[in-house]
Amino acid sequence: MVQHIHVPEGGQKITLNADFSLNVPHHPIVPYIEGDGVGADITPVMLKVVDAAVDKAYGGTRKIHWMEIYAGAKSTRVYGPDVWLPEETIQAVKEHVVAIKGPLTTPVGGGIRSLNVTMRQSLDLYVCLRPVQYFDGVPSPVKEPHKVNMVIFRENSEDIYAGIEYEAGSDNARKLIAFLRDELGAKKLRFPDTSALGVKPVSREGSERLVRKAIQYAIDHDKPSVTLVHKGNIMKFTEGAFRDWGYALAQQEFGAEPIDGGPWCRLKNPRTGKLITIKDVIADAFLQQIILRPAEYSVIATLNLNGDYISDALAAQVGGIGIAPGANMSDSVAMFEATHGTAPKYAGKDYVNPGSSILSAEMMLRHMGWTEAANLIISAMKGAVLSKKVTYDFARLMDGATQVSCSGFGQVMIDQMADR
């Protein structure tokens, strides 16, 4: 029994097989969250572009039945002032297996904790998958943006994002400081009473399941390497353990052999026979190497906070977070979303680039096995960029561009589909 969700008539649920593959009917119901801020601008454009691609690709025989579900500010308007994330929203995503969402606001300092993170944790969407690829013609601040071709596997359920934090001066902070000092011998540290504390949980299971997915992806997509990015020199038992557990898993589960005594190792791709190198790099060095030598990196596996920073930094190299898509995945559920946030200064202005959301939907279509529609979106995106009719973010860096609105860019993409 749903309270405020309107279940569309004529659609059917996507279901899961025992091996987690999907049964996708020709008329699937797909839940979506509009999102806060620019969510109200980009989400309708994304829906329209996806509908056009599906219609064109399948000649009207397939159609997504979109089902709006609520989170964030819109949820408080529909469900009541304090209901930011209704339980039926989580249930709907779980039951429908595939969903897409717009960005949701998280206040800085105080206020509610991130609804985005809460959804990932509630549904155990432990992989945040963010491909970073270059489209010809996109303006970029680097000289050779076409050399950036990476796929980020960001651990999405642990790390400092767990939200275990104690405010400076609170009883709990004082208790924890006393415990650290008196029971755990943390005497050398500076712990003035004004200290706030955060806890960074990183587990072996959490690290292994993420690295397993990253290596499997490299095998399935014929990638040359998987790089474990960490700050394990400083945070030895969390970030350092992530690296060590990653290498151990590569050897134990995928038969990787150490190179020159390790820790780098190499496995043979069982599909192609080619070698896949498993390597690691410390996060700060990584952030300069992706600018200086991006071609050396392919699949990236990293913890939650590193993955957050790396996502935006890499996106900038290929044109910015206006075209940076992503997915949050468990073994059974996938929820797609742009890398960027609510960009509040542009909210409601029909201004920003809807590309991130549209490319997230493209990932969703591919996940559903609707490859023809996904391909159509990619070719329409390429055509739109080459036509130089682009939103402000590209127009401000592109010679001879015609600036179009958010909805205008969606229309440019749909027009591109007509010629394909």
Ligand SMILES: NC(=O)C1=CN([C@@H]2O[C@H](COP(=O)(O)OP(=O)(O)OC[C@H]3O[C@@H](n4cnc5c(N)ncnc54)[C@H](OP(=O)(O)O)[C@@H]3O)[C@@H](O)[C@H]2O)C=CC1
């Ligand atoms: N998954 C989610 O729902 C996420 C939510 N957030 C939340 O969003 C809120 C705002 O965060 P903020 O740090 O400002 O980050 P945002 O990603 O919202 O925006 C930062 C800047 O990125 C550029 N940008 C963002 N979206 C687009 C787009 N669609 N097209 C073109 N450019 C874009 C703009 O740059 P310019 O100024 O140069 O034009 C914008 O000012 C916060 O509450 C944060 O917690 C943040 C990230 C992810």
Ligand SMILES: O=C(O)CCC(=O)C(=O)O
């Ligand atoms: O949840 C948020 O508000 C921010 C999350 C974020 O930046 C991300 O997941 O990339």
Ligand SMILES: [Mg+2]
């Ligand atoms: Mg982020």
